[in-house]
Amino acid sequence: MNLNHPVTYIKGVSIARAELLYSELGIKTCRDLLHLFPFRYVDKTQFYTINQLQENSAEVQIVGKITGLKTVKQKRGSRLVATFSDATGTMELVWFKGAQWIKDNLKANVPYVIYGKLNWFNGTASMPHPEMETVQAYKSKLQMAMQPVYPSTEKLSNKGISNKVMRGMIQDLLQQVFGVIEETLPPYILEEHQLVDKREALLNIHFPKSQELLAKSQFRLKFEELFFIQIQLLQKKIIRKAKLKGYVFEQVGDAFTNFYNNHLPFDLTNAQKRVLKEIRKDAGSGAHMNRLLQGDVGSGKTIVALLTMLLAIDNGFQATIMAPTEILAAQHFYGISELLKNTNIQVELLTGSTKTKKRREIHAGLEEGTLHILVGTHAILEDKVQFNNLGIAIIDEQHRFGVEQRSKLWKKGRGNEAGGAIPPHILVMTATPIPRTLAMSVYGDLDVSVIDELPPGRKEIKTVHRYDSHRLAVFKFLKDEIAKGRQVYIVYPLIQESEAMDYKDLMDGYESISREFPTPQYQISIVHGQMKPADKDYEMERFVNGETQIMVATTVIEVGVNVPNASVMVIESAERFGLSQLHQLRGRVGRGAEQSYCILLSSFKLSSDGKTRLQTMVDTSDGFKIAEVDLKLRGPGNIMGTQQSGVLNLKIADVVKDSSILYSARKTAIEVMNDDPGLAKPENSSLNKVVSQLRKKTGIWSNIS
Ligand code: ADP
Ligand code: MG
Numbered sequence: 001m002n003l004n005h006p007v008t009y010i011k012g013v014s015i016a017r018a019e020l021l022y023s024e025l026g027i028k029t030c031r032d033l034l035h036l037f038p039f040r041y042v043d044k045t046q047f048y049t050i051n052q053l054q055e056n057s058a059e060v061q062i063v064g065k066i067t068g069l070k071t072v073k074q075k076r077g078s079r080l081v082a083t084f085s086d087a088t089g090t091m092e093l094v095w096f097k098g099a100q101w102i103k104d105n106l107k108a109n110v111p112y113v114i115y116g117k118l119n120w121f122n123g124t125a126s127m128p129h130p131e132m133e134t135v136q137a138y139k140s141k142l143q144m145a146m147q148p149v150y151p152s153t154e155k156l157s158n159k160g161i162s163n164k165v166m167r168g169m170i171q172d173l174l175q176q177v178f179g180v181i182e183e184t185l186p187p188y189i190l191e192e193h194q195l196v197d198k199r200e201a202l203l204n205i206h207f208p209k210s211q212e213l214l215a216k217s218q219f220r221l222k223f224e225e226l227f228f229i230q231i232q233l234l235q236k237k238i239i240r241k242a243k244l245k246g247y248v249f250e251q252v253g254d255a256f257t258n259f260y261n262n263h264l265p266f267d268l269t270n271a272q273k274r275v276l277k278e279i280r281k282d283a284g285s286g287a288h289m290n291r292l293l294q295g296d297v298g299s300g301k302t303i304v305a306l307l308t309m310l311l312a313i314d315n316g317f318q319a320t321i322m323a324p325t326e327i328l329a330a331q332h333f334y335g336i337s338e339l340l341k342n343t344n345i346q347v348e349l350l351t352g353s354t355k356t357k358k359r360r361e362i363h364a365g366l367e368e369g370t371l372h373i374l375v376g377t378h379a380i381l382e383d384k385v386q387f388n389n390l391g392i393a394i395i396d397e398q399h400r401f402g403v404e405q406r407s408k409l410w411k412k413g414r415g416n417e418a419g420g421a422i423p424p425h426i427l428v429m430t431a432t433p434i435p436r437t438l439a440m441s442v443y444g445d446l447d448v449s450v451i452d453e454l455p456p457g458r459k460e461i462k463t464v465h466r467y468d469s470h471r472l473a474v475f476k477f478l479k480d481e482i483a484k485g486r487q488v489y490i491v492y493p494l495i496q497e498s499e500a501m502d503y504k505d506l507m508d509g510y511e512s513i514s515r516e517f518p519t520p521q522y523q524i525s526i527v528h529g530q531m532k533p534a535d536k537d538y539e540m541e542r543f544v545n546g547e548t549q550i551m552v553a554t555t556v557i558e559v560g561v562n563v564p565n566a567s568v569m570v571i572e573s574a575e576r577f578g579l580s581q582l583h584q585l586r587g588r589v590g591r592g593a594e595q596s597y598c599i600l601l602s603s604f605k606l607s608s609d610g611k612t613r614l615q616t617m618v619d620t621s622d623g624f625k626i627a628e629v630d631l632k633l634r635g636p637g638n639i640m641g642t643q644q645s646g647v648l649n650l651k652i653a654d655v656v657k658d659s660s661i662l663y664s665a666r667k668t669a670i671e672v673m674n675d676d677p678g679l680a681k682p683e684n685s686s687l688n689k690v691v692s693q694l695r696k697k698t699g700i701w702s703n704i705s
Contacts, residue, residue, distance in 0.1 A: 001030070001176055001177055001180070002030075002177070002180055003029060003030045003031035003034065003177060003180065003181070004029050004030070004031065005029060005030050006018060006028060006029060006030075007021055007027060007028070007029065007030060007032075007033050007169075007173075009030060009176075010030065010033070010169055010172055010173050010176065011172055011176075012168070012169065012172065013169060017159075017161065020155070020156060020159055020161060021033070021156075021161070024153045024155055024156050025151065025153070025156070030173055030177060033169065033170060033173055034170070034173060034174070034177070034181075034202055035651055036150055036151065036166075036170070036651075037150075037205055037206075037221070037651055037652050038148030038149055038150055038205065038206065039149060039150070039151055040149050041146035041147060041148055041149065041208065041214075042059055042146075042147050042149055043145050043146065043147070044061060044115070044143050044144065044145070044147045045143050045144075045145050046061065047061050047062065047063060048060045048061065048062050049062070049086055049087070049088040049089075050062060050064065050084075050085070050086050050088050050089035050090065050091050050125070051088035051089045052088075053091070053118060053125050055118075055120050057118055058117070059115065059116060059117050060115070060116075060118060061113060061114070061115045062084075062086065062091075062113075062114050062115075063086060063111060063112070063113055063114075063135060064084050064085050064086035064111070064112065064114070065084070065085060065086075065108070065109050065110065065111055065112065066082050066083070066084055066093075066106055066107070066108050066109070066110075066112070067083045067084070067085045067090070067108070067109070068082065068083035069081070069082050069083070069103065069106065069108070071099065071103075077096070078099065079094055079095060079096050079099065080094070080095040080099035080102060080103060081093070081094050081126075082094075082106065084112075084114065084127075091124065091125040091126060091127065092124065092125070092126035092127070093114065093126070093127050093128075093130050093132075094126050094127070094128045094129070095128070095129060096128070096129070097129075097158060098160070107134070110134055111134065111135040112132050112133065112134055112135065113132065113133055113134075113135055113138040114127065114130040114131070114132045115130060115131045115132070116128070116129065116130040116131055129157070129162070131162060131163070131164045144207065144208075146207075146208045146211075146214065147167070148167060148170075148205075148206050148207065149163055150163055150166045150167070150170075152166070170206055171206075171207070174202070174203060174206065174207075178199060178203070181198055181199045181202060182198065182686070183197055183198045183199075183686060184198055184224060184686055184687075184689075184690045185198070185224060185227070185686065185687070186683050186684060186686055186687065187683075188683065189227075189668060189672075192668070193223060193664065193668070195216075195219070195220040195223060195224075196213075196216045196217060196220050198220075198224075200213070200217065201216075201217040201220040201221050202217075202221075203217075204216070204217040205217045205218065205221060205652075218652065219661065221652050221653075222652050222653040222658050222661050223661050223664070223665050225650060225651060225652055225653045226441075226650075226653050226658070226661060226662050226665035226666070227665040227668060227669055228690060228691065228694060229441060229650075230440075230441075230665055230666045230669035230670075231669045231672065231673065231679075231687065231691060232691065232694060232695075233441075234669055234670065234673045235673070235677075235691070237446075238673070238677055240287075240288070240290070241287045241288075242287075244287065244288040244423070245286065245287065245288060245422055246283070246285070246286060246287050246288035246289055246422065246423075246425055247283075247315070247317060247391050247422060247424070247425065248283075248284060248285075248286050248315070249280070249283040249284055249311050249312060249314070249315040249317075249391070249425075250284050250315065251314060251315060252280075252311065252314060253313075253314030253315070254314065255310040255311075255313045255314045255343070255345060256307065256310040256311050256313075256314050258343060259306075259307070259310055259339075259340070259343060260307070262342075263339060263340070263342060263343065264303075265339070266455065268300075268303070269299075269300065269451070269453045269454075269455055269456070270453060271295075271299070271450070271451040271452050271453035272300055272303065272304055272451060272453075274449075275293060275295075275304055275449040275450070275451055276304060276307055276308070278291075278447070278449045279291065279304075279308050279311075279427065279449065280311065282425075282447060283308075283311065283312075283392070283425050288422075288423060288425065288426075289392075289425035289426065289427070289447070290425075290426050290446055290447065291425075291426070291427050291428070291446065291447045291448070291449060292428050292429075292430065292439075292446050292447070292448045292449070293427055293428065293429045293430070293448075293449045293450075293451070294429075294430055294431075294433055294434065294439075294448065294449070294450045294451070295429070295431065295450065295451030295452075296431060296433060296451070296452075296454070296587075296622075296623035296624075297431045297583065297584060297586075297587025297623065298454060298455075298458065298587055298590065298591060299431075299451040299452075299453070299454055299455075300451065300454075300455055301396070301429045301431070301451060302332065302335065302336075302396075304451070305321055305394045305396070305427065305429065306336055306339065308392060308394065308427060309321065309373055309392060309394065310345075312391035312392045312425075313345060313372050313373075315391065316389065316391075317389050317390065317391025317392065317424075318366070318369065318371070318372055318373070318374070318387050318388060318389055318390050318391060319372065319373050319374075319390070319391060319392045319393075319394070320373070320374040320375070320376070320380055320387070320390060320392075320393050320394065320409075320412075321336075321373070321374075321375050321376075321393075321394040321395075321396060322376055322377065322378070322380050322381075322393065322394070322395050322396065322409070323375070323376075323377060323396045323397065324377070324396070324397050325377065326351045326352065326353065326377055326533055326536075326537065327536070327537070327540055328396065328397070329349060329351055329375055329376050329377045330349060330351070330537070331562055332375050332396070333347065333348075333349035333375040335562075336373065336375060340373075345372045345373065346365065346370060346371050346372045346373070347371075347372065347373040347374075347375065348361075348362050348365065348371055348373075348374055348375070349375050349376060350362050350374055350375070350376035350377075350379050350380055350385070351376055351377045351379050352377060352378075352379050352533065353533050353534065353537075354379065362374070362385075363384060363385065363386070366385065366386060366387050366388060367386055367387075367388055368388060369388030369389060374387075380409075381408045381409065385412075386412075387412055390412050390424045391424055391425065392424050392425040392426070392427065393409040393412065393424045393425070393426055393427075394426075394427045394428075394429065395409070395426070395427070395428045395429065396429050397429065397430060397431065409424065409426065410423040410424070410426070411423070412424060431584065431587065431623070432580050432583075432584070432623075432627070433623040433624045433626075433627040434627060435624065435627045435628045435631045436624075437631075437655050437656065437659040437662055437663075438631060438655055440662065440666055441655050441662065452624075457593075458590060459590065459594075459595050459596065460590075460621060461569075461586055461589060461590040461596045461597065461598050461621060462595065462596070462597050462598070463586065463597070463598040463599075463600065463617055463618050463621070464597075464598075464599055464600070464618065465574070465600045465602065465614045465615070465617075465618055466599060466600070466601055466602075467601070467602060467603070467604055468601060468602070468603055468604075469604075470601075471601065474570065474599055474601065475516050475517075477568075477597075477599075478517075478550075478568060478570070479517075481567060481568050481597075482517075482522070482549045482550075485565075486549075486565065486566070486567040486568060486594060487543065487546065487548075487549050487550070487551070487563065487565050487566040487567070487568075488549060488550050488551070488566065488567075488568040488569075488570065489550075489551045489553065489566055489568070489569045489570065489585075489588055489589070490509070490513060490550060490551070490552050490553070490570045490572065491553055491554065491555065491569065491570065491571050491572065491585055492505055492506040492509055492552070492553070492554055492572045492573070493505075493554070493555070493572070493573050493576045493577060494506065494528065494529065494554035494555060502554075503528075503530070505572075505573075506528060506552070506554060509552065509572060510524070510526055510552050513550065513552060517549075517550060522549055522550060523542070523547060523548040523549060523550070524548055524549075524550045524551075524552060525539040525540070525542050525543040525548040525550065525551045525552070525553075526539060526551075526552045526553065527539050527540055527551065527552075527553040527554075528553060528554045529554060539551075543563060543566075544563055546565060551566070555577075555581060555585070562591055563588070563591070564591040564592030564593075565592055565594075566588065566589055566591070566592075567589050567590075567592065567594045567595065567596040567597065568589060568596065568597045568598075568599065569585055569586055569588055569589045569596075569597070569598045569599070570598075570599045570601065571585055571598070571599070571600050571601065572601050573601070573602065573603070574600035574601055574602050574614060574617075575602040575603070575606050575607070575610035575613070575614060577613075578613075578630070578634075579613050579616060579617070579626050579627075579629060579630040579633070580626070580627065580630055582600070582613065582617050583617070583623055583626050585598075586598040586617070586621070598617070600614050600617060600618070602614060609633050612629065612633060613629075613633070616629045631656055632656055635656070672684065672687070679691060
């Protein structure tokens with residue numbers, strides 16, 4: 001028998017059971033079952049008496065006798081209820097299924113050991129579908145202080161695959177295959193990291209002989225799991241670099257140098273310089289560039305994007321930058337046009353509201369190659385938009401785009417005709433920092449650049465949390481700031497599930513603010529998602545031009561908007577926003593020379609997570625720290641990109657809790673791959689074997705970009 005055999009090879013596993021295991025837990029082979037790890041352990045040497053039971057007891061084990069039995073009719077079918085007693089009291093045992101069999105086999109007045117979860121009705125404990133055996137049978141078996149509890153589903157337990165059954169299957173399996181379990185890691189890695197061997201780890205993860213051995217086994221299995229993910233990511237990167245040809249940007253020419261020397265309005269930060277170097281090296285290598293640029297709000301990603309586009313132009317290519325909203329695209333367009341106004345580089349803006357005539361001009365310019373830079377929204381992705389020779393596509397605020405949209409950009413390269421399609425280089429930019437641990441496991445095969453430094457002279461944004469009851473004081477503060485010539489954002493939540501209510505809140509808020517800040521002294525803009533784009537633009541423009549002092553808005557202004565004179569951000573019902581959203585919103589201020597403020601308003605009723613979020617915002621402005629807290633609060637499942645990466649399919653490791661194991665697994669994987677990229681050396685044969693097995697299972701092999 002070997003581990004690739006289906007679970008039906010295990011004694012007592014029928015075809016029906018095997019099918020259930022597959023449909024419920026994805027378990028097909030003996031190997032799969034062996035890698036179904038307990039998620040906790042219970043102490044089966046401990047007993048309770050009935051009078052010790054409490055409403056919050058988890059699973060309990062009790063010795064007693066059956067002293068009564070009745071069948072209770074209910075709407076559908078019936079249930080079997082037994083009275084169970086010990087010297088201290090009585091409780092109920094309940095079966096909804098298999099009642100007849102149980103009735104026939106239960107023995108009255110014989111001591112049983114029962115084990116299970118409790119339900120409570122009117123102060124009486126009842127245990128549905130208890131695990132039970134006679135005291136005699138119990139005594140004949142070795143009892144361990146740590147018994148495994150396996151992941152299960154309702155269907156599994158309803159169909160009789162209880163934890164006890166699962167435990168039995170795995171025990172039998174271990175006995176049958178123990179001798180053929182192969183070591184997956186080479187001796188030099190086991191030794192370097194002091195790992196227990198695979199057999200011992202599997203045995204002790206299921207049936208721990210001691211706390212210490214359990215801990216060692218967990219460590220080894222976590223390390224192994226993370227290590228193989230890293231090996232696969234690194235391999236994928238090597239394959240991508242080797243296979244996917246990219247345009248070569250080999251020279252720095254006039255466009256770049258002229259701009260850099262004569263029109264760049266400030267010195268680049270060291271971080272910006274470093275990132276540019278990374279991009280140049282990558283785009284000059286002949287391989288395709290697929291790079292993620294992370295940089296906190298306000299770190300100056302746009303200028304890096306522009307210089308990268310100039311590099312493309314110097315090498316005879318066109319460039320495009322795509323933003324998630326019209327407002328942001330327009331802002332990029334005006335900013336870039338302004339910076340390039342004394343050069344002969346042609347820039348145009350394409351969005352959903354571009355007029356037909358203009359649109360035709362743009363299409364023609366793109367096809368002829370006379371238009372160098374196209375700034376736009378999703379409109380860029382339309383089939384009608386054809387480039388003469390697109391060399392690089394930049395995506396701003398990439399978390400706002402789906403994978404599908406991103407992949408469309410790949411196809412805008414020159415080689416659209418038959419054969420030899422070379423995709424444009426891709427640079428995706430995000431201000432939502434991805435915690436290092438997650439970046440390693442999600443984007444481990446992408447190249448990542450980080451701008452980890454803000455331009456000089458930025459003042460820290462003062463952030464405070466105030467309860468609704470302080471609203472009047474907040475309004476007073478706003479008036480003082482406006483009197484100094486500043487502008488103010490007031491943001492309301494708009495969450496899809498409660499859209500109608502939120503919309504009402506926004507309008508109520510707008511009204512009360514209009515009352516508090518009357519015309520003509522104060523002018524107010526309002527922007528929300530239900531407005532026509534043209535109206536939105538009009539309102540936005542009035543604010544940008546300083547005609548209005550207050551911008552009441554939903555999170556449509558979250559991303560990218562740049563109004564340096566706006567220095568106060570008020571966030572209403574701040575407890576309802578996620579951390580990354582709060583951080584993005586706060587990034588809308590602090591863009592000018594003035595001291596800026598962020599005021600988080602909330603009700604008194606705060607969940608503990610809500611409190612942590614607000615406190616985190618008050619405590620720090622470091623986007624990476626905020627992202628780490630966010631990851632801890634929400635888990636990796638809610639963070640962009642994790643779905644595609646296999647991070648969620650981890651069986652035992654946890655990228656948040658086991659970050660130190662992740663670091664060392666990644667380091668080891670890099671060493672191994674540097675030394676032996678094909679895993680061809682004899683000492684790596686066990687690795688090679690596992691990796692080819694994993695490859696068949698897909699998982700992290702789907703393309704992220
Ligand atoms: P983000 O990374 O959030 O997209 P932007 O590119 O919009 O940031 O830059 C924010 C502001 O900082 C802009 O006004 C930009 O002109 C300015 N800026 C960018 N780089 C520098 C720098 N090296 N020195 C001074 N100001 C800079
Ligand atoms: Mg930006």
